[in-house]
Amino acid sequence: MSYQLDFGALVQYLGLFLHGTAVTLGLTVLASVVGIVLGIAGAAASSSKFLWVRRLIAAYVELIRNTPFIVQMFFIFFGLPSMGLRLTALQAAALAMTVNLTAYAIEIIRAGLEAVPVGQGEAARSMGLRILPVFGLIVLPQALANVYPALVGQITITMLESAVVSQIAVVDLTHVADYIQSRNFRSFETYLIITLIYLVLAVLMRRMLAYAGRGLFAGRVR
Amino acid sequence: MTDFTLWDIARNLLLAARWTLLLSAIAFAGGALVGLLLLVIRIGAWKWARTMVMLYVELFQSTPLLMQLFLVYFGLPRLGIEVSAWLAAAVCLTLYSSAFLTDIWRGSVEAVPRGQWDGSASLGLHYLRQLHLVILPQATRMAIPPTVGFLVQLVKSTALASIVGFHELTKTAQILTNATFQPFVIYGLAALLYFAICYPLTDLSRRMERRLATDTR
Numbered sequence: 001m002s003y004q005l006d007f008g009a010l011v012q013y014l015g016l017f018l019h020g021t022a023v024t025l026g027l028t029v030l031a032s033v034v035g036i037v038l039g040i041a042g043a044a045a046s047s048s049k050f051l052w053v054r055r056l057i058a059a060y061v062e063l064i065r066n067t068p069f070i071v072q073m074f075f076i077f078f079g080l081p082s083m084g085l086r087l088t089a090l091q092a093a094a095l096a097m098t099v100n101l102t103a104y105a106i107e108i109i110r111a112g113l114e115a116v117p118v119g120q121g122e123a124a125r126s127m128g129l130r131i132l133p134v135f136g137l138i139v140l141p142q143a144l145a146n147v148y149p150a151l152v153g154q155i156t157i158t159m160l161e162s163a164v165v166s167q168i169a170v171v172d173l174t175h176v177a178d179y180i181q182s183r184n185f186r187s188f189e190t191y192l193i194i195t196l197i198y199l200v201l202a203v204l205m206r207r208m209l210a211y212a213g214r215g216l217f218a219g220r221v222r
Numbered sequence: 223m224t225d226f227t228l229w230d231i232a233r234n235l236l237l238a239a240r241w242t243l244l245l246s247a248i249a250f251a252g253g254a255l256v257g258l259l260l261l262v263i264r265i266g267a268w269k270w271a272r273t274m275v276m277l278y279v280e281l282f283q284s285t286p287l288l289m290q291l292f293l294v295y296f297g298l299p300r301l302g303i304e305v306s307a308w309l310a311a312a313v314c315l316t317l318y319s320s321a322f323l324t325d326i327w328r329g330s331v332e333a334v335p336r337g338q339w340d341g342s343a344s345l346g347l348h349y350l351r352q353l354h355l356v357i358l359p360q361a362t363r364m365a366i367p368p369t370v371g372f373l374v375q376l377v378k379s380t381a382l383a384s385i386v387g388f389h390e391l392t393k394t395a396q397i398l399t400n401a402t403f404q405p406f407v408i409y410g411l412a413a414l415l416y417f418a419i420c421y422p423l424t425d426l427s428r429r430m431e432r433r434l435a436t437d438t439r
Contacts, residue, residue, distance in 0.1 A: 003301055066374065066420035067413040068381035071392055075413060078405035156284070163286035167385060174288060181296065188297035195289040202284035 007189050013180050020176035021197060027090075027172065028159040028205075031097035035158075036151065038098075039105025043143075044135065046110050057106065064103035070164045072096050077168045093165035093172075097158055104154045112147035113139065145217035152209040156202050163198070173197060226402045232411060238394035239415050245380045245390060248312050250373060253319025260324040262353065265331050275324065282321035288382050290314050295386040311383035319376050326372060330365035331357060367434060370427040374420045381416070391415060 046057050064072065076099070077092035087095065116139050124134040144151075166175035177194040181187035264275040282290070295310035305313075334357050342356040384393035395412040399405045 062421060062424070063413075063417060066378075066424055067416045068378040068392065070381045070384070071395070071409055071413050071416060074392075074395070074405070075409040078399060079409045080406070082404075082406045160284070160286045163288040164382065164385070166288075174286070174292075177289075177292070186300070188293070188300040191289060191293045191297050195285050195293060198285050198289060199281070 005189060006186060007193065009184050009186055010180065010189060010193060013176075016176045016180065017173075017193075017197065020171060020173035020194075021201070023171055024159065024162055024173045025201070027094055027097055027162055027165065027170075028155065030094055031101045031158055031162075032155045034098045035101030035105050036109075038102040039109050040140065042102065042106035043109035043113055046106065047113070061103045061106050064100055065107070069096065069100050069161050070167065072100060073164065073168065089165075089168045089170045092168060093162070093170045097162055097165070100161075101154065101158045105151065108147045108150045108154060109143060111150075112143035112145075115146045116142045141217070148213045148217060149210075152206060152213065155209065156205055159205060160198060160202060226398070226404075228407070231398055231402065231404070231408055234394055234398060235391060235408070235411055235415055238389065238391045239419070241388070241390040242377065242380050242392075242416075243419065245311060245315065245383060245388070246373070246377045249315030249319050249376055249380070252312070252316030253323050253376075256316060256320035257323030257327065260320060261327045261331070262350075264324055264328050265353075266349065279321045279325050282318055283325070287314065287318055287379055288385065290318060291382060291386055307383070307386045307388040310386055311380070311388045315376065315379060315383070318379065319372070322372055322375070323369065326368045327361065327365050329368075330361040333364055334360045364434065367427050367431040370423055370430065374423045374427070377420055377423070378416065 042057050042061075045053055048054055073092065073096035076096045077087065077089065080087065080092075120142065121134055121139050124138040125131075129138075162172060163174040165172050166178060169175065171179075173194055177190050181190040184190070260275050260278065263271045266272065291310060291314045294305060294314050295307065298305055298310075338356055338360065339352065342352045347355065380390055381392040383390055384396065387393065389397075391412055395408050399408050402408070
């Protein structure tokens with residue numbers, strides 16, 4: 001069997017490619033923003049004086065980090081309706097990605113907080129600042145600067161892993177690929193192009209976030 | 223419709239977990255072999271070969287594993303190469319893990335002090351002997367904790383093989399769900415099984431990391 005590669009057959013689907021890219025990026029941005037905010041809260045609460053709070057957070061982090069994302073997503077999308085929580089595919093995907101990223105963000109940011117010298121907080125306290133400003137203005141920025149590269153890595157992983165949301169029929173980049181190749185039977189070309197789009201997105205995302213990090217944490221990112 | 227008791231579900235999932243373990247083992251063994259080969263090139267003397275390995279690692283770390291699977295499973299047959307779900311999953315996960323393992327191990331090798339290379343070279347050892355006798359034994363100590371940590375990622379990644387129809391834990395959970403309409407219980411159990419496989423590895427990796435940190439202090 002001789003097969004002629006034909007990438008020209010894909011040009012007519014440009015609009016779909018753009019739509020899929022927008023969905024993939026949109027989900028990633030949403031999960032990242034919410035995940036990091038919750039990650040900060042979770043990381044701060046992991047040094048709570050209440051044992052049950054620490055236990056609860058540790059259990060959540062371990063449970064998510066030691067199970068596959070696709071199973072988490074299936075559980076949320078197919079399993080939760082029997083508990084009365086019915087979500088659309090897009091909502092389930094967004095929730096699954098956020099739940100997943102939050103666990104990793106807690107772990108990463110907690111490591112960042114631990115790396116901030118205790119004297120930083122103590123000095124700020126001795127100057128009369130309250131607990132919250134000490135955390136928000138002194139400790140947290142240093143902690144985030146410590147682990148910024150790891151956070152960027154985790155966001156990129158979330159974006160790449162989001163390819164499986166196509167399995168619950170969210171029209172992301174991967175779903176677009178499935179659709180197009182079922183139309184024109186050019187599965188090799190279609191998947192190759194989509195893979196390249198993911199590659200470009202991942203590389204650009206890392207570059208841009210690294211650039212943004214230099215601005216955000218001027219000089220503090222290692 | 224036959225009735226499935228909770229035990230039937232659990233038993234089927236447990237049996238399916240064997241395939242998850244087997245696929246993980248194959249991918250790890252294959253990945254370690256390919257990864258070691260790539261490592262030797264990656265820290266070797268040829269600049270262009272080093273660049274090629276860097277690109278290889280970047281390619282696998284910056285594209286979704288699912289796309290890699292689809293390219294092999296759905297894409298290759300279009301070019302006249304037929305692949306089974308088994309083969310596609312085994313090959314993809316092997317390549318995928320080789321890229322990550324090479325990268326992890328490169329870090330460990332680079333953490334061996336430069337003087338060890340110079341010292342062993344001054345004893346007249348050539349490159350492969352240096353690696354075998356001096357560098358790798360020291361790098362291995364540092365490489366083991368993150369390697370075990372990667373195993374967790376690999377076990378979780380095998381769940382994607384379900385999408386190309388490989389009957390491991392996740393696929394079996396899907397089939398059982400379709401037969402029994404109990405997604406909450408079934409996906410919950412599947413998650414617990416993955417946890418039972420992965421958590422001991424996570425814990426082991428963490429313990430070893432801690433011990434290494436105190437040893438070198």
